[in-house]
Amino acid sequence: MIQLALDRMNMEEAIAMARTVESSIDWIEVGTSLIKEYGVNSIKEMSAHFPNKKIVADMKTIDNAAYEMDLCFKNGADMATVMGGAPDITIQACLEKASEYKGQIMIDLLNVSDSRLERLQMYKQAIFCEHVSKDSQENANQSLLNVRSHAGSMRAAAGGITLSSIPAMIANRLDVMIIGSAITKAKDPADAARRFKEAMNMEKDVSSV
Template sequence: MRKLQIALDLLDLDKAIEIALEVADYIDYIEAGTPLIKKYGMKAVEKLKDNIGKTVVADMKIMDTGGLEAELAFQYGADYVTVLAASHLKTIKDVVDTAYKYSKGSMVDTIAIEEPNQIFRKLDKLDRKPDYLIIHSGIDMQITGITPEILIREVGSDIKGYRIGVAGGIKLENIDSILMTKDIELIIVGGGLTKAKNPREIAKKLRQKINEY
């Protein structure tokens, strides 16, 4: 069954917890977004875990010292951490291995990589694979016209063999174009939920859409 994740890319921890509680009935994963972590540190991860009781993703965007940073997040309650696909293979390996050590999960994030299919060749060198590969069109990429749909098309048949997540500009109005790709297992929605007038209602509709496919 496909999973739905909310990205709490906010600067107010109390507001993040409030929104997370509103949508919790329809969401599988709660993400402590990078801005939240940069402002509050591991307190953001710990508070979300304690208050929501859902699977928590720490969007650390790890780029170096993978084992150290992954371990830190896991010690504060994270269930998954993110590592950048652009980082050194050893960094990715250390994150994946540390997640395995803690019986937790890892996500490799392709943000800023315009040809994500090259990442598969890199990840194929790992003995142990990450739990998810996130095809991610960041905000700046979206401004230049690079959407998640474009990146998914770039990946093509290379998707096979990996659990794929998609992030970047996804909202109720365009989620169908993402869901039509059968191999997508994780849908990550940020502003489409956090900026909504009624996040709970939008989360419910997103869940209904996901269940239709």
């Protein structure tokens, strides 16, 4: 699946971008920057405009879990993110709230050690997301290389994914590719999204043979 990451734009631009690539993407991420700038109304607006898409609220919760998850799910999110470095009690509270609203939780593994990841695998109902930060991409020229296995869990990846990344992502049996700038900053976003979808389908077909 393709999760479209919408960040560093205004709400009108975000809605228009999602509409432009709608036919080629599966999930829509209301990025952290949108939530910080426009509040949880950004989640509500995206949910209202795209009722047939899964809406991911990239809250990056690290504390105050019950309150923040209530805000997300009451405003139309189907999924919300929590940082893997958060206390276990915080992650558990996120999962409990998600269950209450029949939603899902994605655990962001940014800066999470292998030993911490091993402990996190008790949360088998969560989606685990390997993540290379924007700062690392821009200032350290770091790309997504280390996709670790997460037993019994859906897996996602975010951070600098390009068309050339797709074969490796599929080979690693990732369930969700989170793609932002490679689509949103493309000269023709609709064409870029279509190419990603076609590449994913092609690689998936090859890997299943």
